[in-house]
Structure formats: structure tokens, C-alpha cells
Amino acid sequence: MRLEPIANPALTRRLGLPALALAGTVVIASLLAMIAGAQPFSVLGLILKGAFGSKFATLETLNRATPLIFTGLAVAVAFRAKLWNIGAEAQLYMGAVVTVVLGTGALAWPAAALLPVMAVAAMLAGALVLLVPTFLKTRFGVDEVVTTLLLNFIVLLWVSMLLEGPLKDPMGLGWPKSARLIEEARLPRIIDGLRLHWGFGLALISAAVVWVIQRRTTLGYEMRAVGLNAGAARFAGIPVNATLIKTALLSGGLAALAGFSEVAGLKGNLTLDISPGFGYTGIIVAMLALLNPLGVVVAALFVAGIFVGADSMSRAAGVPTYLADIMLAVALLLMVLAIMLTKFRVRRG
Amino acid sequence: MTLNTAPIVLRLDRITKRFGALTANDAISFELRQGEVIALLGENGAGKTTLMNILFGHYTPDAGSVEVFGQPLPPGNPRAALEAGVGMVHQHFTLADNMSVLENIVLGTASLWRPGFGRAAARRRIETLMQDYGLRVDMEAEVGALSVGERQRVEILKALYREARILILDEPTAVLTPQETEDLFATMRRAVARGLSVIFISHKLHEVTAISSRVVVLRHGRLVAEAQTADTSAAQLAQMMVGAEVATPKVRQATPGAVRVALRGVTTPDRGSAPGLKAVDLDLRAGQITGLAGVSGNGQAALADLIGGLIAPASGALRLSDAPVTGWSPRAALAARIARIPEDRHKTGTIADFDLTENAVLELYATAPFSRRGWMNWRAARDFAQKVITGYDVRCPGPETRIRLLSGGNMQKLILGRVLETTPDVVLANQPVRGLDIGALTYVHEQLLAARDRGAAVLLISEDLDEVTALSDVIHVISEGRLSPAFDRGALSVAELGVWMAGEGFDHAA
Structure with a gap:
């Protein structure tokens, strides 16, 4: 079996194959549900119902999608420039730490002044975390996959130290968690009475902003050129290293907003389990979205829907929630395969 | 039969x-x-x-x-x-x-x-x-x-x-x-x-x-x-x-002018098995095509990179219109009105998955009217691409076509158009017709001659000796990073050039 490149894939191929990948995911998930001893279609129905079946469920899904949009955008922006940022998790935690440091009374300002300052400070902190590996890459050619990945563990242990020490809530009965944010530092709800905070709005705005940056600005042109062909970009006079640094600032900042939004919008304080791997799931989201910033929103909703839906499905049908993880993995694998098959044709012999 | x-x-x-x-x-x-x-x-x-x-x-x-x-x-x-x-x-x-x-x-x-x-x-x-x-x-x-x-x-x-x-x-x-x-x-x-x-x-x-x-x-x-x-x-x-008569380019008499680019004793580091330049002296004059003959991998890449702004001399001097250069980079070369036609149009000259518009402004994107205060002006970029497409006969469905779908000849015409539209003072043409069909080849050669007649200093680097001898007003031979003296058109026979290409003329000449 060999692969033969397709010069100009038809639209049916470009759209049909990803659709087929999603259909394949549904089929495989149904089979797995059957093996687990449930009615296959009822399981899918239950997931859908659990994710979008009620106002409460939908809001829950939107809340869960919010950090995934941020980390998905962070990854999409970086990957577009071929800056392999695997460290969105670390950047998220840095954003969360800064949010707690500024939001627990250190700055006694009104919300209108405090929240933007917190958000910008969080972004700077996240950007800084990605800046170090990016410098190592541009200066010494150190592989950023390794450095960003390892920084995740370093930052997580550092946050753990903070929560056992300087940031520990004195009223926390010994639990490793921070004090709660003051009222002015909390992101308000979008509609009164509905459990959906402005973090989601900020995520949507961020997606639109990233889209505009990529398509309409000089920086976006540079980022895409560097990602597609750094050699040609350098030849044409595009400052490749400066572009990578700017990309790192944007990507790290976006990932940090996930931490800001989770602490200031949802949780109200910082614990070590604030992110169940949002940074890594962001990679899946970005890949499913084919690195398109608007696609990230859709992919994040899809992924969040599966997680939220699987929770309620497992309660109703008695199938383990692991099914959600498997579905995501299958969706990603099939999507990657579909992307490859839009570019190559399989030949026998 | x-x-x-x-x-x-x-x-x-x-x-x-x-x-x-x-x-x-x-x-x-x-x-x-x-x-x-x-x-x-x-x-x-x-x-x-x-x-x-x-x-x-x-x-x-x-x-x-x-x-x-x-x-x-x-x-x-x-x-x-x-x-x-x-x-x-x-x-x-x-x-x-x-x-x-x-x-x-x-x-x-x-x-x-x-x-x-x-x-x-x-x-x-x-x-x-x-x-x-x-x-x-x-x-x-x-x-x-x-x-x-x-x-x-x-x-x-x-x-x-x-x-x-x-x-x-x-x-x-x-x-x-x-x-x-x-x-x-x-x-x-x-x-x-x-x-x-x-x-x-x-x-x-x-x-x-x-x-x-x-x-x-x-x-x-x-x-x-x-x-x-x-x-x-x-x-x-x-x-x-x-399927038609082949027209050999009619070479008109050149009228050489001032020295636009001068190299004095320039040395650049070796790169793997490819030699760098070894104490090279070179003058590129306005209104003249300087041909560089030589077997592939003898320092042509180093010379092209040097004049194109990708590397700076390790020792020796690079002077533009008699002013020494500082902060040499691709941008500086562009600012010095040097048009660059790279050796590999697929890998260095264009970005395969960019469309023709995006490729047309690859070198100019950061300047007005294509960019203003950090915003791209895609309308101006598309107009420029359209101008190059019509002006240089780039056969394509339109400016929004991805350039990887174009033939090599049309790709090269786009590169040629995008650099010549800026009426450059110096044209660096590195293997400009490699792999092109005769139609595109003739076109590229005519454009280079036209640029010369407009007063540009043209450096033609080619491994095809016939091409160098047909177009160049003066010829240098490069071997192991060393540059021969300048020979006038027709001064040396192909066999004599071959001796220099094999690196054998240098010992007597030095």
C-alpha cells in the first residue's frame, strides 16, 4: 500500500472525509456502548441529552467549553506558526495563580478596573512561561515540544508549593487551596440567574480576535508564512524569530486566560485540580478544528458536550464515563486520518 | 533509415x-x-x-x-x-x-x-x-x-x-x-x-x-x-x-555603467560539503549581465546568499554603490533595491500553500500600500498580484489560486514579476530557468535582458554553461569558492571555461 499525493483535493473530499470521521466516531462509540451492555443508540441519545437536553445541561456544556476554547485557541495559534506549544496546561496555571494573587484583596479596586488588570496580568504571566522555551528554540534550537511539556510538571509542582505555602487559605482547614476571590474580582454572569459567566463571552471574543489577527493583520500573515515555510519566509525578509516570539506571547496569553476565566468566573479560588488537563485537551480541540480559530469554538463545544453528556449518560445507563475519553480519542484519530486522506490517495501495490 | x-x-x-x-x-x-x-x-x-x-x-x-x-x-x-x-x-x-x-x-x-x-x-x-x-x-x-x-x-x-x-x-x-x-x-x-x-x-x-x-x-x-x-x-x-521555431535571445550590445555592488576580498564560512567564498572580488555594473559559470556546489549558493542578504561576509567588504553596508539582511537587500530570484522557487521563492496574492507580496507585505499600521490591505495586494499576472503572462485561474497548482514556469514568472515590478537596481538571478520549458525560458531571458537595458546590474548564476555564455556580457567562473577574473563575452572557448570550472586555471592566474 502506498500514498500518492493529491494536487488539488475536491471540496467533497475536503468536507466529506471529516464528516465521515465524525460518523465513524458515532458508530465505534455505539459498539463500545453495546460491549458495555447498554443500548447503543440510547447511549448516544443520553449523551446528547446530557449535553444539550436542558437549559441546565447546555449551560454546563458552555461552561465546560470555555477553558477549552482558550486552550484550543492557544494551541491553534502556536501550531499555525509551527511553534509546538504543548505547555498550555502550565500557562493556564500561571494565569490562575496571577488571578488569585491580584484578586484576593491585594488590589481593592472596583470590578471595572480590577478585572481587565487581572486578565492582562494573567496573560503576561502565561506569555512569560511560553517565552522561555521559545527563546531556547530561537537561540539554541532546543526542541520546544520537550521544554513546554516538561514545564507543565514544573509549574504544577510550583503551584502545589504555593498552595501549601504563601497562597494557602488560612481558613481552609488545611486543604491545599487558595483564599476565595473578593466579589469585585469575580467575572459576572452573562444573564442574571443563569449559571454562565462572562468567561464564555470573552472566549468567543478571543476566537473572533484571533481570526481577525490571522486573516487581516501583518502579524497574522507573518505567522502563517513562518508556519508554512520558514525558509521562504526568512528569504523574503520576514523576521522569523520575532514572529515566533510574538506568536508565543499570544499563545501563552490565551492559555492563561483559561486559568483566569476558571478562577474568576467559575471556581472563585485556586485548587490543584482546577484543570483536568484542559491544556492537553486544547491540543485535541485545535486539531479537530483544523487550527481554525472559529472552528475551535465548535470543536470545544463538541468535546465539552461529550464530557458533560457522558457524565449524565453514565449515571442513567450505567456505562463508565471512560466512554467519553475513548470517543474523543477515536474522534481525534479518525479526524487525523481524514485530514491525511484529503491530501493523499491510497494505492495498492 | x-x-x-x-x-x-x-x-x-x-x-x-x-x-x-x-x-x-x-x-x-x-x-x-x-x-x-x-x-x-x-x-x-x-x-x-x-x-x-x-x-x-x-x-x-x-x-x-x-x-x-x-x-x-x-x-x-x-x-x-x-x-x-x-x-x-x-x-x-x-x-x-x-x-x-x-x-x-x-x-x-x-x-x-x-x-x-x-x-x-x-x-x-x-x-x-x-x-x-x-x-x-x-x-x-x-x-x-x-x-x-x-x-x-x-x-x-x-x-x-x-x-x-x-x-x-x-x-x-x-x-x-x-x-x-x-x-x-x-x-x-x-x-x-x-x-x-x-x-x-x-x-x-x-x-x-x-x-x-x-x-x-x-x-x-x-x-x-x-x-x-x-x-x-x-x-x-x-x-x-x-512545436514551434525556437528563438534564441537576441543579445544587444550592453552599455555598462557604475558599479552597483562590489565585493572586495569577501570570505564566507563553508557549509557542510559546499565551500563558502574564498577572498572573492566582484563588481556588478549597471546595464550589464555578469554571468557566473561553475559546477553545482562550488560556492554559488554562498554568493547568492551574500548578495541576497541571507549571510554577511565573515571578512572582506560588501559595498553597494560605493557605500559599505551595515546590518545586512534580506530586508536590507530589498531596501537596497536588489531583486532576488532564488535558486529553488518551490522551497525558497514561494510558499506552496499560499495563494498567488499572498505570494506576490511575500517581500513587500510590510510596506505601503500592502500594510498600514499593522493591517493588511488585501485589495491592494490582489491588485498587485493581478498586475503581475497580466504583466508577466502568469497562466492561472486567478489570484486566489494556491501557487502549488502552478507549473514551474508560471511560478517563476510570478517571482520574476514581483521583483521586477519594483524596477530594481540589481537583479540576482540564481538558476532562473532551471527546469523551465523553452517558452518560459525564453521569456525569463528576455525579461533579464530588458532589466539590463533599463540599467539594472544583473548577476546570472547558472550551471548551464550555454545559458551563461549566451546571455552574459562578462563571465566569471567559480570553483571551490574561488572566483576567476572577469572574461568578456566570447573571450574564452567552452573548453577553456571548462578548465576553469575544474579549478585548474586559478594557480596560474593568481
Whole structure:
């Protein structure tokens, strides 16, 4: 079996194959549900119902999608420039730490002044975390996959130290968690009475902003050129290293907003389990979205829907929630395969 | 017409291959007889490489069949082709640089892990092959240390070691000096004398007439002519290739002006096996085409990178219009009105997945009117792309086409247009017509001459000696990073230039 490149894939191929990948995911998930001893279609129905079946469920899904949009955008922006940022998790935690440091009374300002300052400070902190590996890459050619990945563990242990020490809530009965944010530092709800905070709005705005940056600005042109062909970009006079640094600032900042939004919008304080791997799931989201910033929103909703839906499905049908993880993995694998098959044709012999 | 009655060793029968809407090979049939050299002639994109890839099993044909020594060859199976006795020497060598010549030749036929792997026997066989075919290479040398000509000999030995009876040579002379080409032809003559058959791919007509017994001409995927070489002339062949009379560029007298770029004792670091520049002095004058002749990999890349702004001199001085440069970079070169046509239009000149608009402004994107305060003005960019497309005859569906879908010639016209639209003072043309068909080639040459007549200083770097001698007002030869003195047009014969290319003139001249 060999692969033969397709010069100009038809639209049916470009759209049909990803659709087929999603259909394949549904089929495989149904089979797995059957093996687990449930009615296959009822399981899918239950997931859908659990994710979008009620106002409460939908809001829950939107809340869960919010950090995934941020980390998905962070990854999409970086990957577009071929800056392999695997460290969105670390950047998220840095954003969360800064949010707690500024939001627990250190700055006694009104919300209108405090929240933007917190958000910008969080972004700077996240950007800084990605800046170090990016410098190592541009200066010494150190592989950023390794450095960003390892920084995740370093930052997580550092946050753990903070929560056992300087940031520990004195009223926390010994639990490793921070004090709660003051009222002015909390992101308000979008509609009164509905459990959906402005973090989601900020995520949507961020997606639109990233889209505009990529398509309409000089920086976006540079980022895409560097990602597609750094050699040609350098030849044409595009400052490749400066572009990578700017990309790192944007990507790290976006990932940090996930931490800001989770602490200031949802949780109200910082614990070590604030992110169940949002940074890594962001990679899946970005890949499913084919690195398109608007696609990230859709992919994040899809992924969040599966997680939220699987929770309620497992309660109703008695199938383990692991099914959600498997579905995501299958969706990603099939999507990657579909992307490859839009570019190559399989030949026998 | 003399009737050749030698047995048929290879029969291609109505080979058809389509890539989407493009028919790369359209029902091509021909036969190769024992002891025959067939020249496969055609412009780039005529389907020569596709046909050879089918023959060698890299591609599966959509229709038609290949027969070797009377046996049908299973499609899409390079191993079967090898075993049937077909040996191919690719344009880009497939050798392991860190292994010795002997190991490279034996590679794939015996396990190198087996102690000794019959080394002595292999050595004896290769020794005999070298004797028989006049191919001299040091068997213990590491391939990475060999010259291009030597590497090609290793490739041929590799094919002979596998007992190839049919040799396919894909543009073998593109990387050779005139003398090395003569040696290669001597080897080919010995091979056919020993009963081998050769398919020789080229678009250099005088070589085709010198070595082949028969010519097969492809045009737009079709076999348009098949003839005994003796019965045709170079002019007829050229006409068959392009389907029209070929116009050689009319070179008008140049009127050289001031020195636009001057190099004084410039040295740049070596890069791997490619030498850097060694104390190079060079003047590029306005209104003059300076040609740089030389065998590939002798420092041309370093000179191109230096003038293009990608590297700065390690020692010595680079001066522009008599002012020394500081902070040398691609942007600085662009600001100094140096137009750059890079050697590799696919990898350096364009971004394959960008559309024509995005590629047209690749060097200008950060300047007005394409960018204002960090925002791209796509309307202005599209207008510029459209201007280049119409002004330089870029055949394409429109400015929003991804450039990877364009042919090499149209890609090169876009690059040419985007740099010449800025009316540059200096034009750096590095292999500007490599791989182009004759139509595009003539066009590029005319544009370079027009730029010269407008007063630009043109540096033409080419491995094609004919191109350099036809266009240049003065010629330098580069060898091992050293630059010969300037020779006026016609001052040296091809043979004399070849001596310089082989690095032999420098010792007397210095």
C-alpha cells in the first residue's frame, strides 16, 4: 500500500472525509456502548441529552467549553506558526495563580478596573512561561515540544508549593487551596440567574480576535508564512524569530486566560485540580478544528458536550464515563486520518 | 533509415497516466533494443519523469503495460523492476553520505551486518566493473566527501552491480563539467558495446545528438516524434520539442555603467560539503549581465546568499554603490533595491500553500500600500498580484489560486514579476530557468535582458554553461569558492571555461 499525493483535493473530499470521521466516531462509540451492555443508540441519545437536553445541561456544556476554547485557541495559534506549544496546561496555571494573587484583596479596586488588570496580568504571566522555551528554540534550537511539556510538571509542582505555602487559605482547614476571590474580582454572569459567566463571552471574543489577527493583520500573515515555510519566509525578509516570539506571547496569553476565566468566573479560588488537563485537551480541540480559530469554538463545544453528556449518560445507563475519553480519542484519530486522506490517495501495490 | 534488428529489451505499450485533469502520459508506446541509446527528449512537464517513474515502478499507470525482456513487469513495484534488470540513476542521488563507496554499492543486496558480507568478493566484482566501464572511484572513500561527478559514478556502479541491463539516466549531465560529461559519454558507449541499453533523459540538444542512436520526443504527455538521431538536426529536434521555431535571445550590445555592488576580498564560512567564498572580488555594473559559470556546489549558493542578504561576509567588504553596508539582511537587500530570484522557487521563492496574492507580496507585505499600521490591505495586494499576472503572462485561474497548482514556469514568472515590478537596481538571478520549458525560458531571458537595458546590474548564476555564455556580457567562473577574473563575452572557448570550472586555471592566474 502506498500514498500518492493529491494536487488539488475536491471540496467533497475536503468536507466529506471529516464528516465521515465524525460518523465513524458515532458508530465505534455505539459498539463500545453495546460491549458495555447498554443500548447503543440510547447511549448516544443520553449523551446528547446530557449535553444539550436542558437549559441546565447546555449551560454546563458552555461552561465546560470555555477553558477549552482558550486552550484550543492557544494551541491553534502556536501550531499555525509551527511553534509546538504543548505547555498550555502550565500557562493556564500561571494565569490562575496571577488571578488569585491580584484578586484576593491585594488590589481593592472596583470590578471595572480590577478585572481587565487581572486578565492582562494573567496573560503576561502565561506569555512569560511560553517565552522561555521559545527563546531556547530561537537561540539554541532546543526542541520546544520537550521544554513546554516538561514545564507543565514544573509549574504544577510550583503551584502545589504555593498552595501549601504563601497562597494557602488560612481558613481552609488545611486543604491545599487558595483564599476565595473578593466579589469585585469575580467575572459576572452573562444573564442574571443563569449559571454562565462572562468567561464564555470573552472566549468567543478571543476566537473572533484571533481570526481577525490571522486573516487581516501583518502579524497574522507573518505567522502563517513562518508556519508554512520558514525558509521562504526568512528569504523574503520576514523576521522569523520575532514572529515566533510574538506568536508565543499570544499563545501563552490565551492559555492563561483559561486559568483566569476558571478562577474568576467559575471556581472563585485556586485548587490543584482546577484543570483536568484542559491544556492537553486544547491540543485535541485545535486539531479537530483544523487550527481554525472559529472552528475551535465548535470543536470545544463538541468535546465539552461529550464530557458533560457522558457524565449524565453514565449515571442513567450505567456505562463508565471512560466512554467519553475513548470517543474523543477515536474522534481525534479518525479526524487525523481524514485530514491525511484529503491530501493523499491510497494505492495498492 | 537503418533497420535495427537487435532484440527488443523493453517495450512500453500505450502507457497512460492521469493526475486529475492533467494527462501526464497519453498512450505512449516505444521500444528499446539491445545496445541502443535512446534519448528521451522533452520540455519540463512533457511527461518524461512520469514515464520513467512508471517504468521503474514508482507510479502505477492508469492504462498500458511495460514489458522487459519479453516478460510483463508488474506495475508499481520498484523491486520487480530492479530484478528484471532496470537500473535508474536519479537526478537527485540516493546515496548514504556517511558510508563508503563500497558499502553504498553493496547496500540492499547483502546484509552489512553479516561480518565481512563477502567484502572481498564484492570488491573484486566492483573492481571488474570499474575496469569494464571506465568508472574510477576510490572504493574506501566516504560518499559525503566525493564530488558530484564521482557520486554519479557510484550511482551507475550501483546499478551495474545489481546487473542492470537497462540503464535509465535522468538528466545526468546537469551537474557535470563539459569534461566530466565526455567521461560519462565514454562510459555510456562502453555500456552499449557490452550489450546494455540506455535511456538518456535530457533537454540539451547537442548532447542528445552526440550520444544517442534514436530520439523519442514527448510533448504535453504525447509521443510526438521518434527518429534516428542521424536523420535529424538539433534545430529539428528543438522544433519537435516545442512545436514551434525556437528563438534564441537576441543579445544587444550592453552599455555598462557604475558599479552597483562590489565585493572586495569577501570570505564566507563553508557549509557542510559546499565551500563558502574564498577572498572573492566582484563588481556588478549597471546595464550589464555578469554571468557566473561553475559546477553545482562550488560556492554559488554562498554568493547568492551574500548578495541576497541571507549571510554577511565573515571578512572582506560588501559595498553597494560605493557605500559599505551595515546590518545586512534580506530586508536590507530589498531596501537596497536588489531583486532576488532564488535558486529553488518551490522551497525558497514561494510558499506552496499560499495563494498567488499572498505570494506576490511575500517581500513587500510590510510596506505601503500592502500594510498600514499593522493591517493588511488585501485589495491592494490582489491588485498587485493581478498586475503581475497580466504583466508577466502568469497562466492561472486567478489570484486566489494556491501557487502549488502552478507549473514551474508560471511560478517563476510570478517571482520574476514581483521583483521586477519594483524596477530594481540589481537583479540576482540564481538558476532562473532551471527546469523551465523553452517558452518560459525564453521569456525569463528576455525579461533579464530588458532589466539590463533599463540599467539594472544583473548577476546570472547558472550551471548551464550555454545559458551563461549566451546571455552574459562578462563571465566569471567559480570553483571551490574561488572566483576567476572577469572574461568578456566570447573571450574564452567552452573548453577553456571548462578548465576553469575544474579549478585548474586559478594557480596560474593568481
